[in-house]
Amino acid sequence: MSIEVKNLVKSFDDKTVINDISFKVDxxxxxxxxxxxxxxxxxxxxxxxxxxPFDNGEVITSEGDIAMVFQYSALFDSLDVADNIAFALKERxxxxxxxxxxxxxxxxxxxxxxxxxxxIESKFPSELSGGMQKRVSFARAIVTKPNTILYDxxxxxxxxxxxxxxxxxxxxxxxxxxAASIVVTHQMSTITRTADRVIMLYDGKxxxxxxxAELLKQETPYTKQFVTASLEGPMQMQx
Amino acid sequence: MINFSNKIQDSPQPHGAGVxxxxxxxxxxRLIVYTVFYFLYNLVMIVLQKYLKQSATYKIFxxxxxxxxxxxxxxxxxxxxGFHTLKCVLKGEIDRKELIIQCDRFxxxxxxxxxxxxxxxxxxxxxxxxxxxxxxxxxxxxxxLMTILIVREVGSIMSGFAITSxxxxxxxxxxxxxxxxEQVDAIKVLDVDPVRYLFxxxxxxxxxxxxFVVILASVVGVILGAVTSDMFAGLSYRAYxxxxxxxxxxxxxxxxxxxxxxxxxxxxxxxxxxGYHASGGAKGVGLATTxxxxxxxxSVVVLDMVFAILFFF
Numbered sequence: 135m136s137i138e139v140k141n142l143v144k145s146f147d148d149k150t151v152i153n154d155i156s157f158k159v160d161x162x163x164x165x166x167x168x169x170x171x172x173x174x175x176x177x178x179x180x181x182x183x184x185x186x187p188f189d190n191g192e193v194i195t196s197e198g199d200i201a202m203v204f205q206y207s208a209l210f211d212s213l214d215v216a217d218n219i220a221f222a223l224k225e226r227x228x229x230x231x232x233x234x235x236x237x238x239x240x241x242x243x244x245x246x247x248x249x250x251x252x253x254i255e256s257k258f259p260s261e262l263s264g265g266m267q268k269r270v271s272f273a274r275a276i277v278t279k280p281n282t283i284l285y286d287x288x289x290x291x292x293x294x295x296x297x298x299x300x301x302x303x304x305x306x307x308x309x310x311x312x313a314a315s316i317v318v319t320h321q322m323s324t325i326t327r328t329a330d331r332v333i334m335l336y337d338g339k340x341x342x343x344x345x346x347a348e349l350l351k352q353e354t355p356y357t358k359q360f361v362t363a364s365l366e367g368p369m370q371m372q373x
Numbered sequence: 374m375i376n377f378s379n380k381i382q383d384s385p386q387p388h389g390a391g392v393x394x395x396x397x398x399x400x401x402x403r404l405i406v407y408t409v410f411y412f413l414y415n416l417v418m419i420v421l422q423k424y425l426k427q428s429a430t431y432k433i434f435x436x437x438x439x440x441x442x443x444x445x446x447x448x449x450x451x452x453x454x455g456f457h458t459l460k461c462v463l464k465g466e467i468d469r470k471e472l473i474i475q476c477d478r479f480x481x482x483x484x485x486x487x488x489x490x491x492x493x494x495x496x497x498x499x500x501x502x503x504x505x506x507x508x509x510x511x512x513x514x515x516x517x518l519m520t521i522l523i524v525r526e527v528g529s530i531m532s533g534f535a536i537t538s539x540x541x542x543x544x545x546x547x548x549x550x551x552x553x554x555e556q557v558d559a560i561k562v563l564d565v566d567p568v569r570y571l572f573x574x575x576x577x578x579x580x581x582x583x584x585f586v587v588i589l590a591s592v593v594g595v596i597l598g599a600v601t602s603d604m605f606a607g608l609s610y611r612a613y614x615x616x617x618x619x620x621x622x623x624x625x626x627x628x629x630x631x632x633x634x635x636x637x638x639x640x641x642x643x644x645x646x647x648g649y650h651a652s653g654g655a656k657g658v659g660l661a662t663t664x665x666x667x668x669x670x671x672s673v674v675v676l677d678m679v680f681a682i683l684f685f686f
Contacts, residue, residue, distance in 0.1 A: 180558075183562050184561070185558050185561060185562065199564065200562070201562065201563075202558075202559075202562045204555050204558070204559060205555075206554065206555060208554060208555035208556050208558065208559040209556075209559075210551075210556055210559070211554075211556070221560075221563055221565070222563040222564065222565065225468075225563075225565040225570055226563065226564050226565050227564075227565075227566070274559075274563075278563075278564075
């Protein structure tokens with residue numbers, strides 16, 4: 135198993151945002167974390183990759199890197215696309231002197247080709263569309279061959295075609311590098327097209343765990359409310 | 374609420390000694406006094422919390438405590454990141470390419486504004502001082518006065534203010550934007566030390582370039598002082614420059630250079646720290662930039678005072 139989360143708890147001030155959640159993701163598996171805005175989905179990803187410390191619990195990962203594709207791409211706007219992708223290869227302590235300039239250029243070109251953006255090495259993030267930025271962000275995330283990839287709302291704000299393209303990349307990356315992937319999303323197309331399993335968060339707790347097909351069956355009040363996007367149900371939007 | 378935990382310790386009796394009745398009574402009295410004090414303290418606190426919470430005094434004091442907590446927090450952040458930066462520098466973890474870029478930004482691009490500010494300050498001071506001194510028969514000391522003033526204080530402190538307003542604000546807003554757009558998070562997730570990547574070249578460039586800026590600014594200041602003295606008081610250049618070197622010693626130059634190194638590093642470190650800890654969106658970037666400028670200004674004055682006390686008292 136590539137990643138296991140055990141009894142994770144996180145509070146901000148007096149509010150418990152993540153309340154004792156546990157799950158596992160195997161190599162080559164995609165887990166979708168779904169839920170309404172403010173349910174703690176992105177917080178789970180930040181806890182897993184260590185951006186924020188958790189109060190209690192455990193995150194167990196097998197050896198290797200964790201990569202993250204951020205909701206708004208988070209590309210370095212002062213660096214061009216090539217430098218963005220090569221950032222870890224040039225700046226990370228253990229990789230800094232491992233590759234020559236030519237090797238780095240080749241790796242960058244390969245990764246860009248993988249996400250269908252060959253030849254844009256010298257462009258800056260501000261010159262790219264939202265979808266292209268997201269794909270560059272993918273290329274940057276996989277450059278170190280991680281064994282866990284975290285996607286924070288990878289298709290949010292994209293047009294349907296770009297969303298489909300991104301969803302296809304998530305699936306192809308799963309086969310390509312056999313990484314354990316966690317996708318935080320609330321888009322149904324992303325859930326059904328990419329995920330092997332789904333967990334639903336509400337009020338910091340897991341209220342549903344199953345396959346995308348089981349989610350669509352709407353057998354619990356939570357899944358029914360989520361799939362039908364109804365305001366009536368056990369989940370209340372927070373003011 | 375405070376918790377006074379107390380218990381009477383049975384001290385070991387010396388061999389053959391009996392029970393000391395006065396000692397036991399003393400301990401019992403102490404316990405009673407503590408218990409009474411504990412209850413009174415809690416009672417006062419309850420009354421204070423219940424009735425004084427709405428009072429203006431309570432609000433002022435609680436606001437002051439919040440301000441003090443924020444001040445200490447920022448001070449702690451600066452110390453922590455400064456120590457981390459120093460550790461990276463001592464380990465030689467320096468990105469030379471980025472260092473050159475930052476040196477250009479710190480030293481070269483800031484030069485016009487720094488020279489203008491120091492130069493104009495010299496003109497203002499010379500125009501006020503030269504005329505009066507010539508009238509009082511002290512014309513031969515105008516050069517000495519101006520040089521001491523510029524080398525010891527004006528050159529470094531006004532350059533510090535100029536660098537703060539131009540470079541400090543830009544460093545803070547740059548890092549704050551990186552923070553709010555998750556670029557700093559991306560650096561961390563990519564397993565790169567953000568302090569090594571962001572702080573080291575910026576702080577080091579401040580420490581390296583500031584002395585050059587201060588030297589150039591001081592030279593410009595002294596020359597403009599001579600020009601102004603000539604124009605306003607009719608003091609010859611010869612008389613000005615003859616006395617210019619009289620009051621100046623190697624110690625002054627050394628302290629000036631040391632001070633400028635410290636100012637440069639402090640401005641860069643404070644600005645980077647304020648930007649690095651920004652939160653929220655555009656408003657957070659604005660607040661971080663303001664905080665960086667205010668803290669840098671204050672630190673320049675405080676450090677200058679420390680140098681004055683250490684070297685010229």
